[in-house]
Amino acid sequence: xxxxGICKDKSCRIEKKENLPKNCPILETNLEEIxxxxxxxxxxxxxxxxxIGEAEGYCKRTRMEEIIEFAKRCEFKNIGIAFCAGLSxxxxxxxxxxxxxxxxxxxxxxxxxxxxxxxxxxxxxEKVRPGTYEPMCNPIGQAQFLNKANTDLNxxxxxxxxxxxx
Numbered sequence: 001x002x003x004x005g006i007c008k009d010k011s012c013r014i015e016k017k018e019n020l021p022k023n024c025p026i027l028e029t030n031l032e033e034i035x036x037x038x039x040x041x042x043x044x045x046x047x048x049x050x051x052i053g054e055a056e057g058y059c060k061r062t063r064m065e066e067i068i069e070f071a072k073r074c075e076f077k078n079i080g081i082a083f084c085a086g087l088s089x090x091x092x093x094x095x096x097x098x099x100x101x102x103x104x105x106x107x108x109x110x111x112x113x114x115x116x117x118x119x120x121x122x123x124x125x126e127k128v129r130p131g132t133y134e135p136m137c138n139p140i141g142q143a144q145f146l147n148k149a150n151t152d153l154n155x156x157x158x159x160x161x162x163x164x165x166x
Contacts (some may be wrong), residue, residue, distance in 0.1 A: 049073040064094075068101050071153055080151030081107040082142040084158040091157060106149040110137040110159065139163040 002025050004012075011019050012026055020026055038047055053070050061069070071079060079098055083091045088109070095105050114135045117127060124130045139159055146154050156164065 045074060064097060067153075067155065068098070071103065072101075074152070076103070076152035078104045078106065078149065078151045078153075080146035080149060080154040081105065082110075082139065082146060082154060082156045082159065083107060084110050084137075084160060087158045094155070094157070106146060106151055108142040108145045110139065110142065110163065111135045112141045112145065113138045137163045139166045 002023055003021070004025070007021060007024075009019055009021070011017060012024065017026065037043055049070055053066055053073065057066055057069065081091055081094060091107055095107060098105050115138055117134045117136045120136055122134075122136075127134050137160055
């Protein structure tokens, strides 16, 4: 069991590694294998540009500014947005901002496909509004549609708990 969230020393953030807790993931890590993944062209491009963005704007820029700069630095043109229906207004704003910066936007709502919750064996009394038609969230569909649109970068806005795992 790892517990980085409650680690007091955070020895992994400094070069000293003598005081690592017994359950520190570093103790189990094959660092050479992991470092090899960073040499794969796409991973290297993303990690490098992310680190540059951190150096230039960490705690100085808004997250939106960071996303825009990162996408430009990576020469991304097509940005995907997978969003929760409850964040439709925020998605419209995001659409406008990214469009104004020259990006092509593909957005897919969580309820895409309008698949009834009964497909998941949900009973009437288990619905948010029993007695009404309720489509299920379809995060797998969101991912498939954004893949089909060949998006360079995907932003996920507020998917419900569990759906972000699918």
